[in-house]
Amino acid sequence: MTGRREKLLKLIDVGKMGLCNQLFLCANIIASAHYRGYKVEYCKFPKVDGIEFSQPELNDCISKKEYAFWARHIIKILKYINWKNERIIQVKGRKDAVKIYVDYISTGKFRDSTYYFWGWPFLDHMALRERINLVREYFSFTQEVKTQAEYILNRGSKDFIVGCHIRRGDYKYWLDGKYYFPDNIYRRNVDKICENKLQGYKMKVILFSNEKISLSEWSSVENYEVIISSGSTVSELCAMSMCDLIVGPPSTYSGWASLIGNVPKYNIISSEKIYDSSDTFICFYDKDGVGNKYEKLFFDKV
Numbered sequence: 001m002t003g004r005r006e007k008l009l010k011l012i013d014v015g016k017m018g019l020c021n022q023l024f025l026c027a028n029i030i031a032s033a034h035y036r037g038y039k040v041e042y043c044k045f046p047k048v049d050g051i052e053f054s055q056p057e058l059n060d061c062i063s064k065k066e067y068a069f070w071a072r073h074i075i076k077i078l079k080y081i082n083w084k085n086e087r088i089i090q091v092k093g094r095k096d097a098v099k100i101y102v103d104y105i106s107t108g109k110f111r112d113s114t115y116y117f118w119g120w121p122f123l124d125h126m127a128l129r130e131r132i133n134l135v136r137e138y139f140s141f142t143q144e145v146k147t148q149a150e151y152i153l154n155r156g157s158k159d160f161i162v163g164c165h166i167r168r169g170d171y172k173y174w175l176d177g178k179y180y181f182p183d184n185i186y187r188r189n190v191d192k193i194c195e196n197k198l199q200g201y202k203m204k205v206i207l208f209s210n211e212k213i214s215l216s217e218w219s220s221v222e223n224y225e226v227i228i229s230s231g232s233t234v235s236e237l238c239a240m241s242m243c244d245l246i247v248g249p250p251s252t253y254s255g256w257a258s259l260i261g262n263v264p265k266y267n268i269i270s271s272e273k274i275y276d277s278s279d280t281f282i283c284f285y286d287k288d289g290v291g292n293k294y295e296k297l298f299f300d301k302v
Helices: 019-036 069-080 094-105 125-130 132-138 143-153 183-195 233-241 252-261
Strands: 008-013 039-043 062-065 088-091 115-119 159-166 202-209 225-228 245-248 265-267
Touching: 008 019, 019 039, 019 062, 019 125, 019 132, 019 233, 019 252, 088 094, 125 132, 132 252, 143 233, 159 183, 159 233, 159 252, 183 202, 183 245, 202 233, 233 252, 245 252, 252 265
Parallel strands: 008 039, 008 115, 039 062, 088 115, 159 202, 159 245, 202 225, 245 265
Antiparallel strands: none
């Protein structure tokens, strides 16, 4: 890490987004600040009961502020009059975020002056990879949540646990339902995962979903146990991060569990393609499940 941390990157308004979209954005920002040597003043910092949000080295990089009501409205006025200033950075999607990375982040400009950032997303994959251990400590779950997660998993000494994320809800309409899969697609992938039972291990599958799950598609399983999780949003997120493998469609919820728990994930991206262990990965979201650079990040939904 180089440079003096004297100037600030002020995050004024990152917009409305789901829990794990917020966490991914925050992780990129904090990792970038520590790796590249600048400080961040974060208005409307995420408030999530059950996550520590603390790590000695990273705490020095970020100051958490109450929501800056006045700042949001000043920015709206500047946007309305189309006022341009190099130190006010507006991001409206991945294309803008990549440009900001090239023009500001990678060149070290945030060390030289105070800038005001608003919009979404913020991307610094290099910094996130370099500082991932610190990030995992910063976003660690509280002991209370860990205890709840352990209860959900009920892990035995010989268990191999697969977390199956059945993402429903608004996925039925997002991207015209591209990643809204019926139960039999999840079952087919889980069967493939469990067909070669690990010697000496008991295969256990935990079903996580944002809708009620029916076990009708999961009847007559022979070589693994199926359990439906029924915890809170955060305790289930923690439980998923403690699995041995995660399977589900592209989602920042199961993606965050993969990243924070260092758990490989297999992305179900079509009804035709089936699980292949060579396609699993840790979800830094700079690459897709088969090693290709993302043309579009899956930060739009949780």
